Amino acid sequence: MNEESKVTAENEEIKDENTEEMNETVNEEASEDVQVEDNNDIAKKISELEAKAEEAENRYLRLYADFENYKRRVQLDKEASQKYRAQGLISNLLPAIDNFERAMQIEPNNEQTKALLEGVQMVYRAIIDALKQEGAEQIEAVGKEFDPHLHQAVMQANDSEYESNIVVEEFQKGYILKDRVIRPSMVKVNQ
Incomplete structure (x- = not known):
């Protein structure tokens, strides 16, 4: 092989190495971008799910409070009807x-x-x-x-x-x- 072919072969080799390095760098950067996008999507989904969970918990707490109030009202109504059970009869007897x-x-x-x-x-x-x-x-x-x-x-x-x-x-x-x-x-x- 002559000198020129050696240099050309070396240049080709360096080019191939540089191309490989560039491709690896581009792939790494693209991979990092995808990971960043994936992380952003995941963070967004997590925050959406947390908001939904908080809303569901608030709804549950409101329903629980409403149910407790309902039970208390029913108990008070029951006590009042027991306490004043004779009112109708007494009114009719007056x-x-x-x-x-x-x-x-x-x-x-x-x-x-x-x-x-x-x-x-x-x-x-x-x-x-x-x-x-x-x-x-x-x-x-x-x-x-x-x-x-x-x-x-x-x-x-x-x-x-x-x-x-x-x-x-x-x-x-x-x-x-x-x-x-x-x-x-x-x-x-x-x-």
Whole structure:
């Protein structure tokens, strides 16, 4: 081989080495770019998944809180319905009790009427005792200060014997069941 062919062969060899090195460098850089792109995609997906997980956890916590509130409301409703179970019956009995009270106001003029009145009073007391056993009581009105939650003023009086805003007369008895007013007392109030 002559000198020129040797140099050409060496040049070719150097070219091939340089080309190989350049290809390796380009491949490495391309690989790094792909890895960087892959890392960016992975990071983006991770952040999306974290956001979705956080949203799902928040939704779960809201649903859990709603369910706990629902259970508490149901329990309170159950307790209230148990506590006031007799309210409907008592409300239906009040007109009959009013009639008993009116019947007891008559003046007996003979023995038969007295006996009948005593029977009516016994039945009336039995009904009132049954109401008390269920937690219902009559609202005290006469001589008490007017309370709009317990009394319904239907008339006003100007009586010097009573102070202002005091109940002077009761026209219809009011009833309260535990802490709930079933029917307010109808009263006359002093100015």
